[in-house]
Amino acid sequence: MPDLNLTRNLADADRFYANLTAVHDGLSKADSDALNARLILILANHIGDEFVLEQALIAASEVSRQSVG
Amino acid sequence: MTKIFETPLYPYSRHPDQDAASPARHKVIVLGAGPVGLAAAIDLAQRGVPVVVLDENDRVSSGSRAICFSKRTLEILDRLGCGDIAAETGVTWNKGRVFFDERDIFEFNLLPEEGHKRPAFINLQQYYLEQFLVERAQALAAEGKPIEIRGRNRVEAIGRHSDHVRLEVETPEGPYELQADWLIACDGANSPTRRMMGLDFVGRVFEDNFLIADVVMKADFPTERWFWFDPPFNRGQSALLHRQPDNVWRIDLQLGWDIDREAEKQPERVIPRLKAMLGEDVEFELEWVSIYTFQCRRMEKFRHGRVIFAGDAAHQVSPFGARGANSGLQDTDNLCWKLARVLDGSAPESLLDSYDWERVYGADENIMNSTRSTEFITPKSEISRVFRDAVLDLAARHDFARPMVNSGRLSVPCIYDDGPLNTEDSAEMPACARPGAPLPDAPLGDGWLLDALGRDFTLLAIDTPCPEPANQAEVTVLPLSAKDNPILAKRLLGAQSGALYLIRPDHHVAARWPNHDALAIETALRRSVAMQQGGWNA
Ligand SMILES: Cc1cc2nc3c(=O)[nH]c(=O)nc-3n(C[C@H](O)[C@H](O)[C@H](O)COP(=O)(O)OP(=O)(O)OC[C@H]3O[C@@H](n4cnc5c(N)ncnc54)[C@H](O)[C@@H]3O)c2cc1C
Numbered sequence: 140m141p142d143l144n145l146t147r148n149l150a151d152a153d154r155f156y157a158n159l160t161a162v163h164d165g166l167s168k169a170d171s172d173a174l175n176a177r178l179i180l181i182l183a184n185h186i187g188d189e190f191v192l193e194q195a196l197i198a199a200s201e202v203s204r205q206s207v208g
Numbered sequence: 209m210t211k212i213f214e215t216p217l218y219p220y221s222r223h224p225d226q227d228a229a230s231p232a233r234h235k236v237i238v239l240g241a242g243p244v245g246l247a248a249a250i251d252l253a254q255r256g257v258p259v260v261v262l263d264e265n266d267r268v269s270s271g272s273r274a275i276c277f278s279k280r281t282l283e284i285l286d287r288l289g290c291g292d293i294a295a296e297t298g299v300t301w302n303k304g305r306v307f308f309d310e311r312d313i314f315e316f317n318l319l320p321e322e323g324h325k326r327p328a329f330i331n332l333q334q335y336y337l338e339q340f341l342v343e344r345a346q347a348l349a350a351e352g353k354p355i356e357i358r359g360r361n362r363v364e365a366i367g368r369h370s371d372h373v374r375l376e377v378e379t380p381e382g383p384y385e386l387q388a389d390w391l392i393a394c395d396g397a398n399s400p401t402r403r404m405m406g407l408d409f410v411g412r413v414f415e416d417n418f419l420i421a422d423v424v425m426k427a428d429f430p431t432e433r434w435f436w437f438d439p440p441f442n443r444g445q446s447a448l449l450h451r452q453p454d455n456v457w458r459i460d461l462q463l464g465w466d467i468d469r470e471a472e473k474q475p476e477r478v479i480p481r482l483k484a485m486l487g488e489d490v491e492f493e494l495e496w497v498s499i500y501t502f503q504c505r506r507m508e509k510f511r512h513g514r515v516i517f518a519g520d521a522a523h524q525v526s527p528f529g530a531r532g533a534n535s536g537l538q539d540t541d542n543l544c545w546k547l548a549r550v551l552d553g554s555a556p557e558s559l560l561d562s563y564d565w566e567r568v569y570g571a572d573e574n575i576m577n578s579t580r581s582t583e584f585i586t587p588k589s590e591i592s593r594v595f596r597d598a599v600l601d602l603a604a605r606h607d608f609a610r611p612m613v614n615s616g617r618l619s620v621p622c623i624y625d626d627g628p629l630n631t632e633d634s635a636e637m638p639a640c641a642r643p644g645a646p647l648p649d650a651p652l653g654d655g656w657l658l659d660a661l662g663r664d665f666t667l668l669a670i671d672t673p674c675p676e677p678a679n680q681a682e683v684t685v686l687p688l689s690a691k692d693n694p695i696l697a698k699r700l701l702g703a704q705s706g707a708l709y710l711i712r713p714d715h716h717v718a719a720r721w722p723n724h725d726a727l728a729i730e731t732a733l734r735r736s737v738a739m740q741q742g743g744w745n746a
Contacts, residue, residue, distance in 0.1 A: 179598075181606075
């Protein structure tokens with residue numbers, strides 16, 4: 140089973156980040172939320188591997204728990 | 209036209225028990241002649257167990273209730289002797305359409321898997337199913353089988369004793385008393401038995417109201433299942449349109465919990481909604497309107513000594529996924545062979561505890577599925593709604609998102625993984641037929657595998673020699689070959705060249721082996737009737 144990759148994996152991190160924020164330009168909060176949700180679903184389907192997705196859910200929740208606590 | 213549900217099918221008539229000096233004692237009394245009680249009675253009578261059914265009514269249930277019956281239900285009905293008439297009368301459909309807000313977002317075609325006698329499901333009015341079951345029970349009685357249905361016999365009180373149950377029964381001619389060794393309570397969602405015994409449903413998950421309408425279409429209308437998420441004519445809720453026999457279309461409008469039930473039922477409120485669904489110029493006649501209120505919950509235990517609960521009396525789920533009647537028939541299918549064994553002394557009473565284990569497991573699975581559908585259809589939080597809408601928006605363009613669209617998952621039979629009667633696998637064999645699973649069907653010559661099984665345990669010997677097991681007269685050995693039967697080979701053999709399958713009377717797999725081993729078979733058989741030390745009871 141492959142593990143969730145939490146090491147550097149983007150060739151050009153700056154460019155991806157700029158693209159990610161650019162697609163939200165001019166959108167309302169509701170439209171942005173909808174876009175994010177679609178993006179998550181598209182990426183989840185691409186990854187496909189349930190084990191990786193579960194680890195991703197955990198990794199994402201751990202960070203938010205830390206920032207709250 | 210007089211509807212079937214307006215005709216008394218088992219009218220009251222005085223029974224000698226009513227004039228008996230002391231209360232008559234029966235082996236099994238089934239309380240309730242709904243689909244579940246009738247199925248229980250037929251199953252027991254076919255096994256030679258005398259059974260009396262009591263119902264406060266004398267006819268099938270009125271109006272529109274369950275409509276969608278699964279393949280598993282048809283297979284059970286085959287064993288009860290009414291599968292053919294149900295399948296012939298029912299409507300089979302494969303196409304569906306999903307709407308979101310004002311848009312028609314996608315259509316689908318559920319191509320059926322080949323090599324099964326029965327389709328994945330049929331649509332049939334519940335009153336037809338009940339009619340077929342009543343007629344079957346009456347035919348069995350006419351053949352001399354020990355089954356009777358007493359109409360307008362209302363149970364008013366229940367007394368529990370260590371070796372029997374006492375019932376006070378009210379009739380049009382006054383009360384009388386009965387005793388039963390065993391009582392199967394199939395008295396529906398409001399189960400008076402449950403109330404009289406002071407038991408309640410635990411774990412209420414959610415509750416909702418549905419407007420149920422049956423309409424007769426004047427013109428052609430496609431045989432498709434239409435489902436709406438958040439439509440303009442029912443904001444924030446869902447709607448479903450489905451075809452039944454006789455050109456009757458069933459409409460379910462989800463209404464939410466806080467509603468004025470009487471107001472919602474009025475034709476001046478209903479008809480404009482239906483026009484918005486069907487199209488302004490579609491002509492139809494409104495045949496039936498009711499409000500269906502349900503709560504999603506189950507009893508903590510289904511067996512309470514000599515009183516055993518089944519069907520809606522034991523558990524209730526939302527209509528999404530058609531699990532009410534379908535799961536109730538799986539209850540009695542699971543229970544009756546066990547009760548017959550306990551009654552004839554060939555199994556200990558503790559076998560009935562496996563009914564509790566297996567059907568509570570089934571009820572939990574249904575409640576989980578029903579809860580997931582409900583969460584998708586009426587999202588609880590803002591972020592759930594964002595994801596739900598994202599799935600629907602993506603589904604309009606991309607196939608990958610369509611499996612996530614959850615408008616109710618159709619009832620499939622429960623697999624009793626880790627069930628108390630199972631014997632663990634010792635070799636690599638196909639997962640679809642693992643211990644605890646219902647045996648998958650397959651073509652067999654001119655017929656079908658499931659039709660070839662015995663009424664009690666069956667030992668399938670596929671391309672493997674198998675002597676009759678010792679001391680087990682009830683086991684039918686069925687030698688088969690998968691040599692020219694690729695479907696059978698795929699479903700039951702996988703990589704093995706031969707196999708033995710021990711099949712329970714309810715067609716669930718108890719155990720399987722790639723080779724014959726007399727001791728292993730004997731041990732598995734004992735375990736599957738709760739007689740094996742070190743198994744369930746240890
Ligand atoms: C309005 C409505 C709509 C429904 N729609 C759907 C649907 O769309 N899809 C779905 O899957 N399911 C639906 N259901 C649920 C489905 O009908 C049930 O799951 C199914 O009928 C359960 O069968 P049952 O035999 O357990 O109980 P029931 O069919 O309720 O039968 C109980 C029987 O017990 C009898 N009884 C009760 N008390 C006594 C007493 N004291 N003495 C004697 N007899 C008694 C009653 O007369 C009745 O005949 C609906 C139910 C209702 C009420």
